[in-house]
Every structure is written in structure tokens, then in C-alpha cells.
Amino acid sequence: MSLAAEPLYDTRRFDGVRRKRIFAFLMDFTAVTLLSIGAGVLVFFLGIVTLGLAWGLYGVIFPIVAVIYSGFAVASYGGTPGMRIMGLVFRTESGEPAGFVTGAAHVVLFYVTVTFLTPLVLLVSLFNSRKRLLQDILIGATVENA
Numbered sequence: 001m002s003l004a005a006e007p008l009y010d011t012r013r014f015d016g017v018r019r020k021r022i023f024a025f026l027m028d029f030t031a032v033t034l035l036s037i038g039a040g041v042l043v044f045f046l047g048i049v050t051l052g053l054a055w056g057l058y059g060v061i062f063p064i065v066a067v068i069y070s071g072f073a074v075a076s077y078g079g080t081p082g083m084r085i086m087g088l089v090f091r092t093e094s095g096e097p098a099g100f101v102t103g104a105a106h107v108v109l110f111y112v113t114v115t116f117l118t119p120l121v122l123l124v125s126l127f128n129s130r131k132r133l134l135q136d137i138l139i140g141a142t143v144e145n146a
């Protein structure tokens with residue numbers, strides 16, 4: 001048996017991943033937005049109690065909710081709810097489940113790279129066989145079919 005004929009990974013695990021990740025992102029972004037609105041209402045009432053001091057939290061509600069949402073979901077369930085609905089799983093390159101820090105770093109790197117490098121940074125997935133995005137490569141993770 002020739003080693004050159006065998007791929008290092010099963011390419012079927014990555015069929016349709018790019019399309020599924022787009023829909024998973026839209027679901028997760030919607031969930032984070034709704035959770036952020038709920039947190040905003042809580043901060044409003046907390047601001048009344050603290051005579052306006054808590055209202056300074058409005059600028060960081062979305063990032064905090066996104067980091068907690070992604071970190072907890074990846075560590076607990078192997079992917080965000082959107083990923084799980086779309087039949088995707090988030091793993092490290094070695095195939096092990098990712099932890100909270102990896103999930104949190106993934107979402108932070110996503111928003112930082114998209115913010116500073118424009119959405120064109122998402123084109124990275126077109127040039128690698130495992131359809132990994134820039135933040136996947138930077139943290140050593142992969143998203144594949146469950």
C-alpha cells in the first residue's frame with residue numbers, strides 16, 4: 001500500500017463546510033445579538049441602581065457576550081449552536097475537542113481579522129483543502145462535518 005495514494009485526512013469531512021459555516025455564523029450572530037439585547041436591558045436597570053455608572057458597559061456588551069457564548073459552546077458541545085444545527089464540529093488540528101480558551105480566541109480572532117482586514121480575509125478558505133479560515137489557521141483548529 002502506497003502512502004502517497006492516501007490523503008492525510010478524509011476529504012468528505014469537509015464537503016459543504018464553507019456553505020454550512022456561513023449559515024451557522026448567521027444563526028450564532030443572531031443569537032449573540034438577542035442575548036446582547038437582553039444584557040443591554042439588564043445593564044439599563046443596573047445603571048439606574050448605580051446612578052449611571054453601569055451604562056459604561058454598553059460598549060462592551062456584544063464582545064463579552066460573543067466570547068462567553070462561543071467559548072462555552074465550543075468547550076461544552078464541540079461547536080456553537082449554529083455549528084451543531086448545521087452538522088459541524090469544531091476541533092483542534094490534532095482532532096481533539098477544543099476548550100473554552102480556544103473557542104473564545106476563535107471568535108476574537110474572527111472579529112479582529114474581519115474588522116481590520118475586511119471580509120476579504122474570508123477568501124482564505126478558498127485556497128486550502130480543509131476550507132479553514134484565517135482564524136482557524138492561527139489557533140490551530142478545524143471545522144468539519146460531524
